[in-house]
Amino acid sequence: MERYKGFACHPTVCPVGNDYHIIVPTNFEMALSVLVDGEEYFNHSNGIVLTSCPIQQITVPAARLDAAREYTLRVRRVIKRMPYGTLTGRPVKITYPFRPIEKTEGIRLYQIADSHGIVEESVAAAKRFGEPLDLLVLNGDIADSSENIERITTTYKIASAVTGGEIPCVISRGNHDLRGAAAEHLAEYMPNQNGRSYYSFRVGCLWGLLVDCGEDKPDDHREYGHMVCCHAFRREESAYIRQVIAQKQNEYEAEGVKYRLVISHAPFAWTDHPPFDIEQELFAEWCRLLKAEVKPHLMLCGHIHNQIISPVGGELDHKGQPCPVLVGTKVDRRARPPYYAGMGLTLQRDSAEVVFNTKDEIRLTQTVPYSAE
Ligand SMILES: [Fe+2]
Structure with a gap:
């Protein structure tokens, strides 16, 4: 069009x-x-x-x-x-x-995360996964910062090229999105629920919870120059997760929900080395609440610039993963042309078919069973 x-x-x-x-x-x-x-x-x-x-x-x-x-x-x-x-x-x-999600099996979605301004290669990777695509997930750090409106618009340019405005697109916030002068307007310029960047959503039989970890180092880290207060933000988010659970009949237990996804830029069940080893207690509590109550089928992540399938107890499970965690990005910004690999998913009844691919090659195809309930 x-x-x-x-x-x-x-x-x-x-x-x-x-x-x-x-x-x-x-x-x-x-x-x-x-x-x-x-x-x-x-x-x-x-x-x-x-x-x-x-x-x-x-x-x-x-x-x-x-x-x-x-x-x-x-x-x-x-x-x-x-x-x-x-x-x-x-x-x-x-x-x-507009094509809503109406099927209940074989739902195809593609995740782009951490493209850090690489538009052409990330769009081409999503297109290589092929049609029909039912849902696009842009899982944070799509631009390198929120320095100005043009940077923030990068997310929409990628969404536009892949979806053409004709299918739904979930957009989450990555840690680099919090940086720069225009970041304080993100709640105005990005999808939000009453100003909040974390919220649940529903597309057809799929229920999702967008979780936002904010920045990835302590708030007093010199890189932030006193411009973030993510600890307070995460505590508010904890209260929100509890609120979702309290209203589960209208959320993940609502009529017609067949798949429950958690979408988070950072794989928060994993603990990185200092100074990235933040909020271990709070993130462990999020894992516990999700595992005990929400029982997600899958968690989709980016952030660590790698492609890893981590089942419960797997290599990213340091705090009690609530479900299999899929981290779906490989990126090399210095390569010419830049290298970008993303992740395609086909949701079947008991498992997801996961594809890691670039615009030129399929790096891996694997069937990932959902957690046993
Ligand atoms: Fe990140």
């Missing part, structure tokens, strides 16, 4: 809770709304349409878009915003088809 000139790339449709957030980086100031089955949804703050944000985000109910199988973006370019009679261009409408 041809891209509208006012958009920096195609929209990205991100599942958050029982909604989708439709996110579009833009090339000029606009009033943007989304029409789904005759209902119009806006990017607004208490009734005021937001036009100056370079990345627009609009929430629509997932059930409604799943049923409609298409959405229309309505653009009004802002020529001059004034207290009376704001001048706007003629409205433009762009319609995208």
